Amino acid sequence: MLEWLIVGGGVHGTHLSHVLTAQCGVPRHRLRVLDPWPEPLARWHACTQNTGMAYLRSSVVHHLALDPFSLKHFAERNWTEGQPFAHPYKRPSSALFAAHCREVAHAHQLEGLRLEGRACGLRHGAGTAGYVVETPRGPLYARRVLLAIGASEQPHWPAWAARLRESPAPIHHIFDPLFDRQQLPLQGHTLIVGGGITAAQVAMALYRDGAEEITLLRRHAARVHPLDSDPGWMGPKHQTAFQAMPDWDARRAVVNSARHRGAVPPRLHRRLTRIAQRERLTIRQGELARVCASGKGPLVGTFSDGAGAVVADRIVLATGFARHRPGGSWLTRAIHALGLSCASCGYPIVDASLQWHPGLFVTGPLAELAIGPVARNIVGARQAALQIAAAA
Numbered sequence: 001m002l003e004w005l006i007v008g009g010g011v012h013g014t015h016l017s018h019v020l021t022a023q024c025g026v027p028r029h030r031l032r033v034l035d036p037w038p039e040p041l042a043r044w045h046a047c048t049q050n051t052g053m054a055y056l057r058s059s060v061v062h063h064l065a066l067d068p069f070s071l072k073h074f075a076e077r078n079w080t081e082g083q084p085f086a087h088p089y090k091r092p093s094s095a096l097f098a099a100h101c102r103e104v105a106h107a108h109q110l111e112g113l114r115l116e117g118r119a120c121g122l123r124h125g126a127g128t129a130g131y132v133v134e135t136p137r138g139p140l141y142a143r144r145v146l147l148a149i150g151a152s153e154q155p156h157w158p159a160w161a162a163r164l165r166e167s168p169a170p171i172h173h174i175f176d177p178l179f180d181r182q183q184l185p186l187q188g189h190t191l192i193v194g195g196g197i198t199a200a201q202v203a204m205a206l207y208r209d210g211a212e213e214i215t216l217l218r219r220h221a222a223r224v225h226p227l228d229s230d231p232g233w234m235g236p237k238h239q240t241a242f243q244a245m246p247d248w249d250a251r252r253a254v255v256n257s258a259r260h261r262g263a264v265p266p267r268l269h270r271r272l273t274r275i276a277q278r279e280r281l282t283i284r285q286g287e288l289a290r291v292c293a294s295g296k297g298p299l300v301g302t303f304s305d306g307a308g309a310v311v312a313d314r315i316v317l318a319t320g321f322a323r324h325r326p327g328g329s330w331l332t333r334a335i336h337a338l339g340l341s342c343a344s345c346g347y348p349i350v351d352a353s354l355q356w357h358p359g360l361f362v363t364g365p366l367a368e369l370a371i372g373p374v375a376r377n378i379v380g381a382r383q384a385a386l387q388i389a390a391a392a
């Protein structure tokens, strides 16, 4: 039986596997990371490459390694490919961050901890302590389980887009696991739907790639914020009061209002606005009510306010991730079988060590009601690691 099974090997699961083995003394052969992809952080790399983001939103001290200055020292020693960091917050370039992740994984042999596969069930072990995690290739037994499944497998498809997706219409989601921006044709008209940083980054990337005509359609005026939430949420300034709130539904309301959904950082907003004053890129404000498609041919969208129509050769959704609890039906079954507590939004109610049930821990979105609005971010992984390590 394993001591720890981490389900999900993205930023969160990989960082936790490093902390538990290198810092908490869990023997390597007693810990495994179960993930469907052959490499650590596969979804991170795919999503960030598809957006074309050149620099992270977070600072140099947020990364996979234990030492907060590891990425800074790595850049000083090794980096020769362009500007390693951007202002403000000394944000690493995506290439630098990816190289550092590979370096940390290689130096600490984190790949060797991985098992390729997918959890499809979770239950108590019969007559033994611990858990059984079901996978299509058979059960895995572990004394403790950490759910680090992220939200990257649930891109948000608005209802009209979900209907269209059933046909062969050329509609894509930037975070769909099968999507590759490099395969997108550049000729004709590309309609990007979304109002936040991802939509802005994708518009910039397609413009740079030479796309013939791009329209960025957003529902609201630009919401300009440097970060996804106030920096006070990374520490005690906001977290102390949040974590003392006894009402979990009130915590959900705080998280929802504190996260700047659909926000664009000031520099990106300025650059996008400048480019949109030239040809090839238009920004429109409005909401699509209906989109008609004829096979793989052009799509005709009509606006809910009746403001004319838009004809496009393809639609790319940059509408983020669905808000519901990640994990889907297998986790819902486990919640019922194990009697796990959830707030009315469906998210876990956990203790200060992010324990949902004895020996069952969570991180990422599943820890949102305990950590707050930064739970999904890299800093959220680092905080979760501190809290889980204290109980490990």
Ligand SMILES: Cc1cc2nc3c(=O)[nH]c(=O)nc-3n(C[C@H](O)[C@H](O)[C@H](O)COP(=O)(O)OP(=O)(O)OC[C@H]3O[C@@H](n4cnc5c(N)ncnc54)[C@H](O)[C@@H]3O)c2cc1C
Pocket: 007, 008, 009, 010, 011, 012, 013, 034, 035, 036, 037, 041, 042, 043, 044, 047, 048, 051, 055, 056, 057, 058, 062, 117, 118, 119, 120, 148, 149, 150, 151, 152, 153, 198, 363, 364, 365, 376, 377, 378, 379
């Ligand atoms: C484009 C983009 C840019 C971002 N930039 C930043 C940034 O600059 N700074 C920052 O702090 N945050 C950023 N974030 C937010 C956050 O850090 C990332 O989303 C990060 O990838 C989250 O890591 P994760 O491990 O929680 O989730 P994921 O990356 O989604 O990893 C979860 C893993 O679990 C796997 N999994 C899911 N279900 C199962 C199952 N049943 N069994 C086994 N495995 C399973 C998934 O396939 C995946 O490999 C960004 C997010 C996106 C989308």
